[in-house]
Amino acid sequence: MSHEDPLVRPDGCLDAALQLLDRQLVDSEGRLAGKVDDVELTEADDELRVTGILVGVPAWLPRTGPRQGPWWLEWWRRLGVTRADRTTPGRIGIERVAELVQEVRLDRERDGIVQLAPGEEEHTGDSRHRLGDLLESSVTGADGDALGHVLDVRMAPAGELSSGRVHAVGLVVGRVGRPGSLMGYERSEDQGPAVLAALVHRIHRDTTYLPMERVARIDWDERVVHLADERS
């Protein structure tokens, strides 16, 4: 890979699936408080901003697969049908994040830190989405060509997570799904061992980086990312 390869993550950027999703939450006392089961994204001012961390079974189950996820979630609901909030994930506002290192450090103690995410009906036409949904979306060119799937979402500016200004700057799109896509080999240079790196590079040889400017519209219900005409 050359230095100009846009897949290589520049400084100040954050690959959300690789560096934020599934990380450990730690409270101000160093106690463990769950995982980043999903990330809440909000569309505002033409930007897709990170506004919260979603936790709990209703956030985690849908991420176990595009087909199995909803099925498992339905079973989870049936085990407690009377609860209106059965399928509503818990939410930790992004302003609670003190620091993102190997783990996500929160700025207070864990007891009672998770609150219910606002339900669907309370904000119709609202612009809250889940990173997990975006990661399963397919990408379609302006001429209708299928370009692959979203493997990761690049965010900037990294290190200012709690400010709420961290937003998507681009998508990592590849034809092949999971195996190897989270290992980071396709995006950083000279990560060994050589054999494994070569193998992952070969699997992901079609993987490309698309800046957000090329995205015309994201259809969250159908899970399709539509690209604009290429005006180079």
Add this chain to the structure above:
Amino acid sequence: MHARPLAAALAVLVLAGCGTSTPPDEQAWEKSSAQVLDDVAGSVASSRITLHEERAGHLVGRAGLVMAQDAESSASGATQGYLHRQPAPGRADDFREIAELLHEAGAVLVDARIALATGAEDEYAALQSRLLEVGEALDAAAEPLRGAGG
């Protein structure tokens, strides 16, 4: 649906596996005979060493009894498994001979266990030589069957 042919294939396999009374081919039978004779001979040897060590005062507490029990139950397990299987065609007489030998070995193992449980020290020497004898008989019976490879 892929499920149905898969289920059918599975059912056939399971049913085929259940046909235990199908006579095995000669070579497989010889192999399993040699196997059971070796296994029981191993248990007999184990019991014999246990008796020897008990006499030498090398065993603490009731460890000797536990070891003899283990040897006995391991041998009887192997014997039972073998006797339930159908012998190869035309080898019924050989089968009976082996079965008799296995029973004899089982009886000596039981005697050894009883002696260890009751602490009948004066019987140990005699039992040791009986175990040695039956062990040799088992080895001798296994020898011609081992040619089958394995």
Add this chain to the structure above:
Amino acid sequence: MKKYLAVALGILTAIGGFVDIGDLVTNAVVGSRFGLSLAWVVVVGVIGICVYSEMSGRIAAVSGRATFDLVRERLGPRVGLLNLLASMAVTFLTLVAEIGGVALALQLLSSVHYLLVAPFVAVLLWLVLWRAKFSAMENVVGLLGLALVVFAVALWQLGPDWAELGRDAVMARKPEGESWTTFAFYAVALFGAAMTPYEVFFFSSGGVEEKWSPEDIGVMRANVLVGFPLGGLLSLAIAGSAAVVLMPAGVTVDSLGQVALPVAVALGKIGLSVVILGFVAATFGAACETGLSIGYSVAQYFGFQWGKYVRAGEATTFHVIVGTSIIAATAVLMTTVDPVMVTEASVVFSALALPLTYLPILVVANDRDYLGDYVNGRFANVMGTIYLVIIIVVSLAAIPLMIITGMGR
């Protein structure tokens, strides 16, 4: 001075911790059937566990991440979940075997049937993990496990023909009566016994909990690179004494008593007492470690509080999982399944499940996001890649060999 003491203690407990019911039974079975012709597998396995533990220990020290944190972060929630279930199943099988091992060892001493002993062992286990916190007992159990060194003394006392044993070991001379498939099957089993995954979960989780820092890497390496090979030598001594006493008599090991028999032959009453003490300590320690490891893996996947230092009230879910596993494992034992058979199965399944956790560790050990300048060097990567291949081959071979040989019959 204190530091040297800590290093020495670490090494000594690593020796005792390396040998568990899987190593005891598998090495004795192999010794009684194959002599020392499979000794090379122990060597390969010990080097493997050194490579694997060194990487995960380094990750724990530098980034504070334990095994199943990495499994989920690198493989995602779906593959991570499958991985978790498979690893838990194998560790659970090992827990069943360890509790059975403690009960069998106590039966050897008291002649009370092991099924009557097992529930009491389970209660004691739960008390130690829930009330006493295992950390207080860990070193005691580890040091008592060193009693198994008596196997080495026994082998020396038996005065075998060392040259002949050495030739068997070096040239891997398979005995006439055994087929190549059973030879291969037991190679897989021995490899699984030496490279049991839970040992690495436990080791790295302990490191995370004790808040190792990069300065502790030296001590960690000393523990791994000295302790585990010495544990491997102990394994070879177990196989060797079985080869000298049991193989010529035609005894194939199928009970724990037979594992101890060569020591009684060589050293008499005292030797037997010491070896049974070693059995109890090693299997009880390993039962604690496997019980905790099941809790660690679930807790690390879902992110809730875990740890051997943490009070039950602070890590409630974790302790409930550990307690439930102990109850379930005892229930499995109570079906009268033969613990020795469970042990043999558990080491084979360990070999089968190894790639699941090894691969994420190898990947992260190369990731500068986690490790900065402490990423694998060239040597670590060469070894890591060689073992990746070995582990995958062994894992693929495990089930076919198990079926072909009918569990090594």
